[in-house]
Each structure stands twice: as C-alpha cells, then as structure tokens.
Amino acid sequence: MARWEMLSNEEARRCWDQALVRFTDYSPFQTYAWGEYRRGLGWEPCRWAAFNEEGEIIAMLQGALRRHAFGIGLIWCEGGPVGDLSACDASLHKAILRTTGLKRTYCRFRCDRERHTEDALRMTAQGWTMSWSPLTTNYSMTLDLTKDEDRLLAGCERNWRRNLRRSNESKLTIREWVDPDPDEVLSVYTAMQNLKGLEEQHSREEIEELLKTLKQQIVLYRCDDDQGELLSLLGCLVLGNRACALFWATNERGRELHASYAIFWALVQHCKRIGIASYDLAGIDPVANPGVYRFKRASGAVPVEFLGEWDWASPSWLRWLGNWAIAKRNRIRQAESALNRSSKATAGESHGEGPRRSKLVVESLLN
Incomplete structure (x- = not known):
C-alpha cells in the first residue's frame, strides 16, 4: 500500500514540479505555481505525494482547501491526481483527514487524463464517486502540434481557413504580450460579456493573480487594429511539451475583423x-456553447473525454450536500446568463456564443 504524505510548502517549492513532469498525465493545473495562485485567492494549497516501499513518488495530488466552521473543509483539485491511480484509495482519504486536521471534509477532483473504463472502475472501487453536478465539462479538444504548419492548416475546415485569410487582410497587429495590464485584459472580457450576455469569466483579482503568479508559465498574445486598439487576446499555460488555453476573449470590433482566427494561428505558431506537442483548447460544450465548439472543431482539433470530476466526503452525507449546493449554484448562473442573453437580443444587439468559461476559473460553493 502506498504511503501518502503532505509536503510542506518549502519541500514542494523545491521538488514538486520536477516530480510532476515525470508522469505522462501531468497537468499545468497541478504545478506549484498554480497552488500559489489559489493561495493568492484565499485558498490553502495542499500537496500530497504517494511513496512506494522504495521511497519513490508514484502518485501526486494538489488540492486547494477552504476551511469553514466546525472543522469542515472543502478541497478542490484541478488536473489531478496524476500517476498511479491505484494509490488513490482509502489511504489517501485517511491522509487528507490526518494532515489537514479536518473533522469533516468534502473533496472533489477533476482529473485531466483521458478517460478509460479501467480507471473509472478503479476509482469507484476505491470509494470515489462521479460527481452528479459537475463544475466543469469533461470534454475538450486537443490540437496535435507535432504536424508541420502546412498539414495543420490543411486540417482546418475551408470556412475556417477563409476567415483566417480575411483576418490577414484587416491590417491587424498581433504580438506576444510580455507585460500585460490586468485592466486591459479585463476590458476585453467585459466587452465580450456585455456583448453576449455572459456571466463574469474572470474577475480582476483572478486576472491579476494569474499574471503575477504564473508569469513564467503563461504565453499571452494580443491583437490590435490599425489604430492600436486591443481587439482580442489569447493565452495558454505551458508545462513541458503541453499547452492549455487559459485566456480567450474578443470584443465586438474583433469579431467583425475575424481577429480570433489570426491570434489563434499566431499562438499555434508560437507553441510549435x-x-x-499538444494544445488543449480547454473545454467544449456543444449544447451550451455551439459557436465555441464549431470554432475549435473547425481548427482541426479532435475531441477528447477526460476522466473528469469525482468526489469523496467524510461523513458521506457531505457529498450529497456538496453536489446539491453546486447544482443550485449552477442553475442560478444558467438563469442569469439566459436573462442576460435575452436582454441583449431584445435590445437588438448582435450576440453569439462566447468562449466557454475556462476550466480553471471555479470558486468555492461555500464562499
């Protein structure tokens, strides 16, 4: 049986990322810096490692903890666990309670490894349950960047390539944004949200903390018109030979000039x-966001299903309470978004489907 231990912040700072990238299913949302980003938003990062008899790390899990009254804690884990899932058994459950000092806890993870039946059966047998009210989608699309540029372009749908050519005729300036201003980033998101009646995608606090804490892992591009006005931005998290979309927003003027096509292709070229080798486009929902799905599909990306969200609680009734609270929260947000879109349509403003809320922007159901 594996031995789970929580690493101190100093221990994790020295060795966490080096150990993480040794696993084939590593995720940028399990890095040390991502945990520190969560710390900046008021969470407590917890980093557990499973050791075998030889003292080797065979599995890892980073979670963000929020403590509440009466010894209750909420743990949200993005992108993990990684490594040997057979180690994520009752010994992990006991380690979570022991190392955090919690009396009661609700723990949910979103595992970003490709879904296989064997893994799902294993997690069920080890006391985990698929979350019946997910916070995020278990589906995404990935672009294979090992292909040369000509093959990548040939893999795009004809209309997608035509829009890319149109963007190249619009006198756009696209460049890497090395020192971004959080307020400028927020302005594009705000314009997009107002145009399409979307809920808030990123708060200013989240944007500022992301840009500060994950600066070394973020690749961010901006697209300006011929007057120097910001139209579109696109950014990804990079770890090893993988990238995952992080920022993605275009305002109304950018939509008219097909800026999203030009900036997407520029970022793809940068990543190559x-x-x-692989670019995760960060979630699809063909029903709720068909426009985003069509854009990603037409870019030549292929769909992938992740192992997704699973949870465990002690005592077990907390699991029911956690899922109920998240379901209620999701319904309220869906209703607010529907009302916003309806008001835009009534006012006669153009609107369409915006980029789906990034997988990473999920806050506590107990805030």
Whole structure:
C-alpha cells in the first residue's frame, strides 16, 4: 500500500514540479505555481505525494482547501491526481483527514487524463464517486502540434481557413504580450460579456493573480487594429511539451475583423516554435456553447473525454450536500446568463456564443 504524505510548502517549492513532469498525465493545473495562485485567492494549497516501499513518488495530488466552521473543509483539485491511480484509495482519504486536521471534509477532483473504463472502475472501487453536478465539462479538444504548419492548416475546415485569410487582410497587429495590464485584459472580457450576455469569466483579482503568479508559465498574445486598439487576446499555460488555453476573449470590433482566427494561428505558431506537442483548447460544450465548439472543431482539433470530476466526503452525507449546493449554484448562473442573453437580443444587439468559461476559473460553493 502506498504511503501518502503532505509536503510542506518549502519541500514542494523545491521538488514538486520536477516530480510532476515525470508522469505522462501531468497537468499545468497541478504545478506549484498554480497552488500559489489559489493561495493568492484565499485558498490553502495542499500537496500530497504517494511513496512506494522504495521511497519513490508514484502518485501526486494538489488540492486547494477552504476551511469553514466546525472543522469542515472543502478541497478542490484541478488536473489531478496524476500517476498511479491505484494509490488513490482509502489511504489517501485517511491522509487528507490526518494532515489537514479536518473533522469533516468534502473533496472533489477533476482529473485531466483521458478517460478509460479501467480507471473509472478503479476509482469507484476505491470509494470515489462521479460527481452528479459537475463544475466543469469533461470534454475538450486537443490540437496535435507535432504536424508541420502546412498539414495543420490543411486540417482546418475551408470556412475556417477563409476567415483566417480575411483576418490577414484587416491590417491587424498581433504580438506576444510580455507585460500585460490586468485592466486591459479585463476590458476585453467585459466587452465580450456585455456583448453576449455572459456571466463574469474572470474577475480582476483572478486576472491579476494569474499574471503575477504564473508569469513564467503563461504565453499571452494580443491583437490590435490599425489604430492600436486591443481587439482580442489569447493565452495558454505551458508545462513541458503541453499547452492549455487559459485566456480567450474578443470584443465586438474583433469579431467583425475575424481577429480570433489570426491570434489563434499566431499562438499555434508560437507553441510549435517552443516545442509544444499538444494544445488543449480547454473545454467544449456543444449544447451550451455551439459557436465555441464549431470554432475549435473547425481548427482541426479532435475531441477528447477526460476522466473528469469525482468526489469523496467524510461523513458521506457531505457529498450529497456538496453536489446539491453546486447544482443550485449552477442553475442560478444558467438563469442569469439566459436573462442576460435575452436582454441583449431584445435590445437588438448582435450576440453569439462566447468562449466557454475556462476550466480553471471555479470558486468555492461555500464562499
């Protein structure tokens, strides 16, 4: 049986990322920096590692903890666990309670490894249950960047390539945004949200904390018109030879000039230059966001299903309470978004489907 231990912050700072990238299913949302980003938003990062008899790390899990009254804690884990899932048994459950000092806890993870039946059966047998009210989608699309640029372009749908050519005729300036201003980033998101009647995608606090804490892992591009006005932005998290979309927003003027096509292709070219092999486009929902799904599908990306969200609680009734609270929260947000879109349509404003809320922007159901 594996031995789970929580690493101190100093221990994790020294060795966490080096151990993480040794696993084939590593995720940028399990890095040390991502945990520190969560810390900046008021969470307590917890980093557990499973050791075998030889003292080797065979599995890892980073979670963000929120403590509440009466010894209750909420743990949200993005992108993990990684490594040997057979280690994520009752010994992990006991380690979570022991190392956090919690009396009661609700723990949910979103595992970003490709879904296989064997893994799902294993997690069920080990006391985990698929979350019946997910916070995020278990589906995404990935672009294979090991292909040369000509093959990548040939894999795009004809209309997608036509829009890319149109964007190249619009006198757009696309460049890497090395020192972004959080307020400028927020302005594009706000314009997009107002245009399409979307709920808030990122708060200013989240944007500022992301840009500060994950600066070394973020690749961010901006697209300006011929007057120097910001139209669109696109950014990804990079770890090893993988990238995952993080920022993605275009305002009304950018939509008219097909800026999203130009900036997407520029970022793809950048990722190829630095040796990225796979680009995760960060979630699809063909029903709720068909426009985003069509854009990603037409870019030549292929769909993938992740192992997704699973949870465990002690005592077990907390699991029911956690899922109920998340379901209620999701319904309220869906209703607010529907009302916003309806008001835009009534006012006669153009609107369409915006980028789906990033997988990473999920806050506590107990805030």
